[in-house]
Amino acid sequence: xxxxxxxxxxxxxxxxxxxxxxxxxxxxxxxxxxxxxxxxxxxxxxxxxxxxxxxxxxxxxxxxxxxxxxxxxxxxxxxxxxxxxxxxxxxxxxxxxxxxxxxxxxxxxxxxxxxxxxxxxxxxxxxxxxxxxxxxxxxxxxxxxxxxxxxxxxxxxxxxxxxxxxxxxxxxxxxxxxxxxxxxxxxxxxxxxxxxxxxxxxxxxxxxxxxxxxxxxxxxxxxxxxxxxxxxxxxxxxxxxxxxxxxxxxxxxxxxxxxxxxxxxxxxxxxxxxxxxxxxxxxxxxxxxxxxxxxxxxxxxxxxxxxxxxxxxxxxxxxxx
Numbered sequence: 001x002x003x004x005x006x007x008x009x010x011x012x013x014x015x016x017x018x019x020x021x022x023x024x025x026x027x028x029x030x031x032x033x034x035x036x037x038x039x040x041x042x043x044x045x046x047x048x049x050x051x052x053x054x055x056x057x058x059x060x061x062x063x064x065x066x067x068x069x070x071x072x073x074x075x076x077x078x079x080x081x082x083x084x085x086x087x088x089x090x091x092x093x094x095x096x097x098x099x100x101x102x103x104x105x106x107x108x109x110x111x112x113x114x115x116x117x118x119x120x121x122x123x124x125x126x127x128x129x130x131x132x133x134x135x136x137x138x139x140x141x142x143x144x145x146x147x148x149x150x151x152x153x154x155x156x157x158x159x160x161x162x163x164x165x166x167x168x169x170x171x172x173x174x175x176x177x178x179x180x181x182x183x184x185x186x187x188x189x190x191x192x193x194x195x196x197x198x199x200x201x202x203x204x205x206x207x208x209x210x211x212x213x214x215x216x217x218x219x220x221x222x223x224x225x226x227x228x229x230x231x232x233x234x235x236x237x238x239x240x241x242x243x244x245x246x247x248x249x250x251x252x253x254x255x256x257x258x259x260x261x262x263x264x265x266x267x268x269x270x271x272x273x274x275x276x277x278x279x280x281x282x283x284x285x286x287x288x289x290x291x292x293x294x295x296x297x298x299x300x301x302x303x304x305x306x307x308x309x310x311x312x313x314x315x316x317x318x319x320x321x
Contacts, residue, residue: 008064009065010027010062010063011063012025012026021217023052025219026219033189036193036210039197039204040213045218047088052072053164054084094107096147103154129152130176131146131149161191165184168180168184239299240289241297
């Protein structure tokens with residue numbers, strides 16, 4: 001196995017006056033070319049973990065190593081930072097009164113990009129992220145998604161070995177989000193290690209080779225994306241699509257009568273999702289639907305997706321693949 005670019009050992013952070021640790025004994029690695037998705041509800045400890053990795057917060061115990069350098073030790077942090085690029089959600093990663101070009105010149109110079117290469121890299125990333133038409137406009141007039149793209153370009157200018165992306169597609173339209181996804185995959189193919197935090201389970205499922213799920217500062221699941229789900233019963237859900245929108249009174253009646261049945265509206269249709277329903281239960285449900293004059297459009301079975309597994313994991317014992 002290759003030497004990991006990022007290596008977290010038993011990382012723990014306890015804030016003064018807080019009874020419980022914000023992060024408790026977190027360990028994982030980032031290998032070259034690997035995309036790891038760090039998932040968890042708000043307050044799970046994801047941002048604290050990333051800030052310890054970046055050396056912005058000193059861990060209470062444990063180590064965050066980048067290319068072998070401990071980011072909690074000032075002189076080692078200086079050696080580690082050229083290997084890292086980061087875009088933090090909710091933070092001002094760029095200067096709003098500067099244009100994309102001026103931002104990239106500033107951050108490129110700050111990070112030691114050779115002057116003769118800097119202009120070429122700026123031009124490349126402005127074009128790659130479709131920013132060339134606004135290259136000289138002040139960032140403060142941009143949408144949140146456009147600002148996010150400038151921040152991603154700034155994080156990549158010095159060609160880091162590892163990239164930390166906190167909600168990278170937040171605020172992006174569909175086309176821009178797809179472009180960022182494509183770039184993330186390309187960077188991984190080039191050997192860069194990428195740590196991705198997101199609330200978009202479908203994004204994590206598409207991109208990540210490894211999933212780490214946190215809750216209450218602890219790891220509750222960690223493993224290969226394709227095999228993590230097999231740590232749990234391979235539940236399937238029955239989906240029943242009805243023509244028309246079910247009335248609120250009927251929604252309450254059906255969900256009260258049938259345990260675990262969830263009913264949602266999809267435009268002009270109604271979708272009933274029922275995990276692990278037996279054939280006899282489905283036949284009884286069909287009889288009730290017919291008695292209420294609802295027309296079934298289609299019925300299908302599907303395996304639980306990552307979002308459903310994520311919700312189940314929050315209530316399950318910790319597992320590691």
